[in-house]
């Protein structure tokens with residue numbers, strides 16, 4: 001197996017608008033990242049991945065890019081980027097940037113030109129414009145829905161004021177999808193890759209790497225797949241409702257496997273092309289796929305030797321706190337990825353999901369993307385969630401392969417669940433009329449100090465989302481050097497992970513433990529996670545890492561330890 005750095009790296013996700021604000025406008029920026037990089041070095045990560053900081057009207061927090069080769073003034077300038085990268089290199093940290101190729105912003109020059117041009121023109125052909133259905137073209141071209149709610153099509157108004165064609169957007173209306181059948185689109189993105197590679201980046205995280213290619217003819221999705229459970233059964237008798245719900249379940253499973261817009265075979269040709277662009281550059285550059293694709297065997301195709309380097313393991317992220325399921329997903333991931341010679345990756349949190357400390361106590365857990373807010377009928381237990389979150393993180397960081405850490409998880413931050421409606425910015429919240437809260441709760445700016453108006457996030461004390469008073473106790477300076485703090489636990493785990501070569505190691509399952517326990521060895525360490533409710537006996541040896549408080553002799557529930565047995 002080759003020894004590229006990313007195969008075993010711990011990669012820290014910086015979500016720039018919420019990480020550190022040097023300009024004082026209340027929104028994080030690149031200069032803020034530069035200032036805080038030494039603390040990430042000190043944490044012990046190998047690389048940083050930055051979510052988009054490109055020119056953008058920020059309708060989807062920067063995942064709506066208007067210019068792929070410039071920095072938005074909110075985040076600074078290209079010089080600020082260079083300075084940040086130089087500092088990262090000085091500290092020995094790799095830098096990965098985000099690539100958003102499924103869609104641009106509606107403020108991108110190309111889209112503006114498309115709106116100004118005629119139907120059938122080369123300008124329109126870079127996006128997916130179609131005539132509407134119905135007598136006067138008033139019905140969208142097909143029934144696809146946006147991930148953020150509502151139809152995936154918006155009708156434009158022509159220069160003469162009359163309703164015109166429709167364009168496709170799998171996300172917000174301000175994020176028109178490119179037409180990847182168009183060679184010009186391929187050329188644009190080869191150029192974008194080269195632009196950032198020439199500036200020295202170590203790789204790219206590829207947004208929506210499962211959505212770029214759409215099935216020919218853009219066929220409708222079965223209408224039942226699109227209906228919410230309540231709408232589905234609203235006017236039906238009980239037995240009919242059950243039948244319809246069962247039918248929907250089958251259709252949803254079919255949709256997941258054969259969607260006309262997710263996971264089309266055509267994406268692989270694009271990945272191979274980009275793989276070749278990266279190969280023109282010296283050193284190991286990485287392509288990481290954000291691909292919500294299942295099953296794992298299908299996802300593994302994204303990381304065949306001549307395609308992407310690695311893919312986020314969302315199957316792992318979505319696995320509940322249940323030992324049998326955790327064992328199964330680890331086993332299946334190692335098997336599926338190693339079958340194609342790729343490292344497995346592990347991730348528990350990111351800027352799109354409820355933070356895992358909160359997820360692990362949420363009952364019931366809201367569906368992905370829905371978020372949690374004041375009206376969500378979900379019970380939470382912050383202390384239990386933190387305990388489980390720490391245990392889950394220590395299990396993850398002991399696994400062979402590459403792990404992703406989302407900013408703030410090293411502080412044990414919970415999801416902020418009581419943001420006022422007026423503060424919310426996620427398009428999911430606005431497109432669903434507030435029915436879904438969306439993702440703002442995991443994007444609340446990071447607390448660096450236990451005092452100060454924005455807990456050290458901003459030089460001016462401003463913060464684009466309100467931070468809760470608990471941020472004082474979670475703040476980095478309150479945890480620094482404090483025995484047993486989550487920050488110190490992560491630091492110790494990352495140091496031991498490197499010392500014991502866990503990332504490049506291999507896992508051997510240990511028998512003889514109760515079902516509720518996940519136990520394995522990796523190199524000279526034994527890792528035991530108790531996911532049940534009863535304490536379990538521990539083997540002899542020195543406990544070198546403990547997600548709980550002073551574990552000794554037996555392992556309490558919701559706790560992970562690393563033991564040196566040799």
Ligand code: NOJ
Pocket residue numbers: 060063064100171207208290351352
């Ligand atoms: C995935 C990104 O992680 C998410 O934040 C964004 O809203 C969508 N892709 C659309 O770009």
